[in-house]
Amino acid sequence: MVISLSPRDIGVRAVPVLRFVPPVLTLGMGCRRGASTEGVAAEISRTLREAGLLPEAVGTVATIELKRDEQLLEALCRSFGAECDVWSAQELADIEVPNPSEKARAATGSPSVAEAAARKSAHGGELLVEKQKRALVTGSDFTFAVAENATTARRGHIEIVGAGPGDPDLISVRGREFLQQADLVLYAGSLVPREVTACAKPSATVCSSASMTLEEQFELMRGAYDRGGLVVRLHTGDPCIYGAIQEQMNYFDRHRMSYHITPGISSFQAAAAELRSQFTIPEKVQTIVLTRGEGRTPMPPRERLGELARSRSTMCIFLSAGIAGEVQEQLLEHYPPETPVAVCHHLTWPDQRIWRGELRNLAEIVDDNGLTLTTMIVVGEAIGNRAGLSRLYSHEFKHIFRP
Numbered sequence: 001m002v003i004s005l006s007p008r009d010i011g012v013r014a015v016p017v018l019r020f021v022p023p024v025l026t027l028g029m030g031c032r033r034g035a036s037t038e039g040v041a042a043e044i045s046r047t048l049r050e051a052g053l054l055p056e057a058v059g060t061v062a063t064i065e066l067k068r069d070e071q072l073l074e075a076l077c078r079s080f081g082a083e084c085d086v087w088s089a090q091e092l093a094d095i096e097v098p099n100p101s102e103k104a105r106a107a108t109g110s111p112s113v114a115e116a117a118a119r120k121s122a123h124g125g126e127l128l129v130e131k132q133k134r135a136l137v138t139g140s141d142f143t144f145a146v147a148e149n150a151t152t153a154r155r156g157h158i159e160i161v162g163a164g165p166g167d168p169d170l171i172s173v174r175g176r177e178f179l180q181q182a183d184l185v186l187y188a189g190s191l192v193p194r195e196v197t198a199c200a201k202p203s204a205t206v207c208s209s210a211s212m213t214l215e216e217q218f219e220l221m222r223g224a225y226d227r228g229g230l231v232v233r234l235h236t237g238d239p240c241i242y243g244a245i246q247e248q249m250n251y252f253d254r255h256r257m258s259y260h261i262t263p264g265i266s267s268f269q270a271a272a273a274e275l276r277s278q279f280t281i282p283e284k285v286q287t288i289v290l291t292r293g294e295g296r297t298p299m300p301p302r303e304r305l306g307e308l309a310r311s312r313s314t315m316c317i318f319l320s321a322g323i324a325g326e327v328q329e330q331l332l333e334h335y336p337p338e339t340p341v342a343v344c345h346h347l348t349w350p351d352q353r354i355w356r357g358e359l360r361n362l363a364e365i366v367d368d369n370g371l372t373l374t375t376m377i378v379v380g381e382a383i384g385n386r387a388g389l390s391r392l393y394s395h396e397f398k399h400i401f402r403p
Helices: 040-050 071-080 089-093 102-108 114-121 173-181 214-226 246-254 267-274 305-311 321-331 359-368
Strands: 002-005 017-020 025-031 058-064 083-087 127-134 142-148 157-162 184-187 205-208 230-235 259-262 288-292 314-318 340-345 353-358 375-379
Touching: 025 071, 025 114, 040 071, 040 127, 040 142, 058 071, 058 114, 071 083, 083 114, 089 114, 114 127, 114 142, 157 173, 157 214, 157 246, 173 230, 173 259, 184 214, 214 230, 214 246, 267 314, 267 340, 267 375, 288 305, 305 314, 305 321, 321 359, 321 375, 340 359, 353 359, 359 375
Parallel strands: 002 017, 025 058, 058 083, 157 230, 157 259, 184 205, 184 230, 288 314
Antiparallel strands: 025 142, 127 142, 314 375, 340 353, 340 375
């Protein structure tokens, strides 16, 4: 025997099924004035079954105030054993729907009746059946749509998690908790060590996206999401810094998918820690520039390295080891040749390597060691600087103000 608790027909026929059908569907309806009730409930039930939904799951029939006294509304509530919700045109006017109608706006004051009423009563829930228009009796047009109650629907969720610079212990507590709960972990395999995913539960699907197209990634995530699963999209460092998440968020927005971002430790922060350096020094440098050199992706002219170098800030340069010669040339437009540099490869990974030198030798350091990917270049006098006393510890600095 199969036990089912769902508003959907699970499609099992070979064995007995014990169904518990929760009344979590909202039927939105509109109709021409005085529309006939003949065969309407049966037609709607047939459409629901074709969509894989159980008519018994309809718990609410919703419409606009203008249709409050229609006999069809009363007949549908009675046929489905459902409660009745009636909304004003103003309450429905701003509900987002896929099929707004200027004709409906002219007749009712709202661009949607069936879809908007269904979503309104479903607390903004997803439309499972978009607007359908029928006329079983001449002159008795009616429309209907079905939404699932958002407060009871089992929804998937996508958490974009910053994996940190590489060491599995440098992922946040929240990020690790998401990994432990995830049904699908999709990680950037060319940048995130597989060891970071070791805490995933045994039943989780763990996949590297390194060889996948963006469309293949979406298809995989959408499949897990539609099954009500928790998806963790694992990006190196912090997702907001060269994390390539903008296209993904655009896709999630278009498909009305639930998602959130858990920040991570960036490689520039790991560089400061490994270099034992404070990247901001009072009265010397108070700005950190996070940027990259101009490779295949063009840089805006105002963000060219030579322009950014004017401030002589602490500069952390991502994704640029392959063009170290051009980087060095542009930085020397404003930084002195003896400016300290650090070339950091695989920060916090087991094979981490760091080379220190001067800006005049940057390209030589990179080329001699064959560095390309996962290499951070840091430039500025803050590297290893211990000179001077921070005002924070000066006797002139007041930590607590007492009136």
